């Protein structure tokens with residue numbers, strides 16, 4: 001078979017045959033397909049779509065392109081459950097939810113992604129912890145999940161390798177925002193991770209790949225229906241991404257905020273709502289609780305008792321990070337050379353959150369091309385919330401940059417991404433909807 005025929009078929013609006021899908025996935029996994037052919041097919045799929053059936057077959061083929069984990073031999077005394085987000089700006093939910101869910105009795109083998117388009121990646125963020133092995137072998141991963149209750153790692157060579165290659169190409173070719181491609185990308189990793197249940201955080205808004213509620217719902221339903229066909233029980237929350245989630249956006253700055261959350265020192269309300277909402281859903285989907293309110297109370301208790309912080313500390317140490325990271329994170333995390341406030345006058349009315357994500361990329365905190373090394377110290381902290389009044393005492397945010405020139409540029413990009421007016425703004429709910437299978 002010639003791969004140009006596969007591209008031409010999809011370019012002309014045809015459906016890929018089972019054989020063509022297998023040929024594509026094999027070529028992704030063994031590295032034989034060149035990036036230009038992968039990107040041509042990605043763009044053809046992006047423009048012409050895929051049927052539910054094609055997307056399901058692509059998902060299963062990518063899941064089977066490497067190792068598929070099986071937890072049944074581990075005699076775990078709780079459900080193997082995970083959460084995945086479709087990607088946002090300032091989304092540090094994984095660092096909070098995985099230890100909270102583990103402290104409540106779940107086992108969370110979290111295989112995360114790197115930055116994609118304008119969105120940050122959990123794997124990049126966790127790599128700002130010195131010594132933390134984000135790509136452990138399966139033996140270590142398995143051991144840490146079993147003993148700490150959760151392990152947050154990146155996509156290793158052997159887990160859904162076809163998605164890993166495809167993801168890296170989509171990241172830099174403007175082909176992310178496609179319902180079948182996001183469905184196949186996310187579910188291939190989750191099916192390969194051997195989960196019993198999955199909770200999806202489908203983001204909607206200016207910082208999400210799905211900018212309208214209609215598109216977010218379409219993606220959520222595509223994921224739920226495709227997962228059900230593969231025997232994976234999935235619940236989805238549609239959550240608001242019309243502003244940065246929490247106070248920070250970047251890599252090390254987000255880990256700093258996460259430690260302060262887990263130590264129960266400061267929990268940004270919208271972030272807390274998303275963490276608690278998703279986590280309660282995980283306990284219900286995993287069969288630990290029947291009732292959302294009871295599940296939520298348990299999650300809350302996991303934070304206030306310090307149990308979730310203990311889980312994070314154990315996971316970090318067992319994966320090679322500092323043994324006192326939760327207590328002394330500031331000593332370990334990289335700090336930017338230039339840290340300065342960005343001032344504005346008025347009420348923060350709207351945020352082009354994609355523009356904020358792009359400003360993080362410009363600072364060096366995200367990738368412009370495949371394989372680029374990141375500056376993990378840069379980003380923004382102290383973000384104001386929509387509706388907040390800004391003045392000389394309350395800046396819009398603080399920029400963390402490698403140089404004064406980079407800080408100036410990022411401050412200008414940030415200001416350009418924010419609309420500041422004198423009108424009062426009504427608060428929007430952060431959890432837009434909950435969909436179950």
Ligand code: URA
Nearest residue numbers: 086087113182185186
């Ligand atoms: N997250 C993924 O893992 N894949 C996508 O395509 C988008 C978000």
